[in-house]
Amino acid sequence: MNILWPYGLSGAPILVYLLLIPCLVALSVVVYRLTLHPLARIPGPFLAACTGLYEAYYECIKDGGGRYWVEIQEMHRRYGPIVRINPWEVHIADPDWNAVYKYSARASKPRWFYFRFFGKFPSTNVAESHALHQLRRGPLQVYFASSNIQRYMPTIVAQVDKLCARLRAADGCVVSLSDAFRCLATDVATGFAFGAPFGHLDEPTFDREFNVSVRTVVKTGTWSRHTFGLLLPMLHSLPESVAKKMNPAFGRVKWMKDTMTSCVQRSMNKPEPAPGSPYDMVQTLVASSLPPEEKTFPRLFSETRSVIMAGTETTATTLVCITAHLLSDPFKLHKLRAELGAAEAAKQEQGGGPLEYADLRELPFVTGVINEGLRLANPTPSRLPRVCEDQDLRYKNYVIPAGTTISTTTQDTHNDGRVFAHPQSFLPERWADPEERRRLNRYLQPWGRGARLCLGMELATIDAYLAVSRLFGPGAGFDMSLYDTQDEDWVPYHEWFAGFPKGRGLRVRISRSKEVGHGKEGI
Template sequence: MAFLMFGGATLSVGAAALVVYLAAIAVYRLYLSPIAKFPGPKLAALSNWYEFYYDVVRQGEFTWQIQKLHKRYGPILRITPTELHIDDPDYYDVLYTRGSGRRNKYAYFSGRFGYASDTFSTVDHDLHRLRRKAISPFFSVAKIADFQPVIRAKVDKLCKKLDGYAAAKGSVVRLSRAWMALTTDIITEYAFAKSYDQLDSPDFADTLHEALVAIYVTGHFALHFPIVFPILDLLPEWLVKWAQPDIIPVVGLRKTRSAPRSTSTCDLAERVRQIRDGINKGHEAAAHPTIFHEVLNNDELPPDEKSNARLGDEAQLIVAAGLITTSRVLSVASYYLSTQPALAASLRAELAAALQQQQQQQPYDDWRQLEKLPLLRGVVHEAVRLAHGIVTRDPRRAPDAELRYGDWVIPRNTPVSMTTYDILMNERIFPEPEAFRPQRWIGRPELERYFVPFGKGSRQCLGINLAFAELYITIATVFSRYEFDMFERDETDVRMAHAYLVPYAKWESKGIRATVRKVQQPNSWGSLADDEAFGGST
């Protein structure tokens, strides 16, 4: 009896201590925190469970909830116990660009993918600079220009498959998956000199779509419970396959093996090991530099920065970022060009005129020349804008000085975020923002300031040049050769319904699907007959 009484008293004391502890946290967060004075809902100031509800329970709705809060509280507000958010397109450069001083990433967000050691997840400004410096040369304008023959070859390979769909009248192509297969084959070829060859997959069945959905959805949960990915790394693959087969390629992306083994094409750390050990012979045959062959031979990186595990994380970032955002842009472009036939006809006319100029020794021989075509440039920009890029916030911490926003003084090291989606869909800058209007970019250089889907500053997306090269070459080639009729047309298939770092349409969407017709014209961009004029053999 005495023991029971003692045990009960102990539980009571423990419960009381917990209540006092939670009350103290609440008082601190609501009244004593350095950011307690900033406006915002009390629930958000009290706990990250507010964010969890919209991110996890409501399946990626926090981006829209933050917009609603701004309408209520103004352009600056507190959205979590530790973080401020600003909705003011003109403040973006202050927070993110190079000239604004050092900016560290918020470590909380690195937990989204298990505190990976890739460049995107790197917290410290100086370490990020070291890691980025080793990779950025391979995404320069000159390097991507040299890589264009490979891009054209992959696009031509896709076109040969589209020829088959066109010949089988009424046959429906899953365009969303076709674009993902294309962009996957391009980025894996550039990274490893070994493409995944997903363009060879019948009906484009084999893509990383399901795996990436799984990793981004899991990442939202892991943001609040970072132990998720370390646990996944420890589990045997047979168990993960039994419990959640869609996530198996994700586990393969992350795991590192020290010994040779039979592996899927998705095991990126294994691919790094093969390159290091000289097993990957694709590099010798490749006519272009490859990212990880060169990084492993970089003398400026210390050995721990070139481990299989670290570069496996980097490879996961490069492959995922290189395929998902660009493929979504192509889906957006193909939907709207197909549903606006007059616009598509105008684009073909512009491309035909440029081809004629090219034959008159005024060459449009690469994507940098294609960028000069006003309507094509507008199509690419508008498709990128409506594809959005990263659609969740990306906080920064200023370690060296306070930040200021209007009359507000933001304490040093406070996480402050903005969301590029808010800028790209701003009605003041882009009237009727949900409409696909390429003409809005023609003769409007002032809009470039607000073209932020790739970010800005020292952490701007590394792959911006590769993405533009793919987009200009693919759209110019494909839409000068083919017309598409959307199958079971539904605009919600290209509109964001879930903000999981990157945007996803409604879950029941089957993606962009279409029937294919060949354009009746003798010459078109990227055709083998025009290859010499287009800048070299594919």
């Protein structure tokens, strides 16, 4: 008698039973999810409640992937402000509902969403529990303090000036500002982290290859999220030659990894700065009260990597959005230039130099332009999920049990016509009235929400103000006009945590005078 199958059946039915068992288990799970599961009453598509494969299809396959954020918007149109977007997660689109972020002292980040996407890099932004997050964020927050950012102001200004000088020298050429702004953002972030920028702005092509490689990596991250986090570690462990053969962009990823490795190692081995001299970011973490296991090379490398990644795409996408809107609307561009011109003239009269960040913040139209950019750019179309472990939360008549993953998407608020009239229009004027500005500011949330709020918001804001004032101010010495660019070339389409357009990016033709010449195909 067969001890594995004591009923005397032959091998064939065993195989059938072996196949049947997982099917029955899957069926029971689906029935449970649709009937007894605590989220069974939350509205949403039938398939999304049954299986995570529904989300995986939109994230990995449909229209090139990264499209679940659009499907979630569609679900809200169909089912209302609260929807079950997968078997274990609800998404809420209501500008006045903030409970899960208010309780962020107890909320954690879902591991499957963040850790599987970003890979095994133990950094602040993927810390799962609130306690670990607070521990890691503490010393970083010291480094991102306003006073420390001010110390790096000359480095930031130098990067913006370098970009302007390159554009000035590109008279008659077509330039991809999508690439150029990514270089600017990377050099600002690395200049701030290490005191010396990586030099992407010196790359003759504005490092198009690197920018393409970032896109490839984050797309792989999305696949990894839906394949149990296995894909990214597998890719990282491939020999360089094999990885490059699979996708040439991975060569550039390796280059970035090597550059970061040597910078982090150099900082770790630097002698302690003299009293009063600045520490760089890695030195700040090393000198902090973090426990030794939080100061290892992999930890410091991961932190550096995450800060640079967090600062690059986001800032660049915001600058792209602002520039595209201004170049499509001569009236707004004229108004901006007039305000910058008047402010600069006033400063010159008082014997001052070029407009600085503190001056620019006082200019209402410039501030409106930056705020509209932050509102419309949508650099992180991703939802920002949290799990409130120890407390049920409520949305209207629905009780959301403790342990449920809950998410919101800041862009839903930014596009809500009840908060921002004509939400799709770029209207810097809407920020002019101080009373109205106070109201709107409560709903401007590009930096995320709660205890996990963006650490780089001041750095990014300074970058944006300076870039806008230098690119469009009277001293720029060049003009830009859109070159063969449609909305789909720059508007975020794919969400791979950050937003990426479908098309070729924002391209402009540079000209010294107002007249657009016939230029060379360019940079």
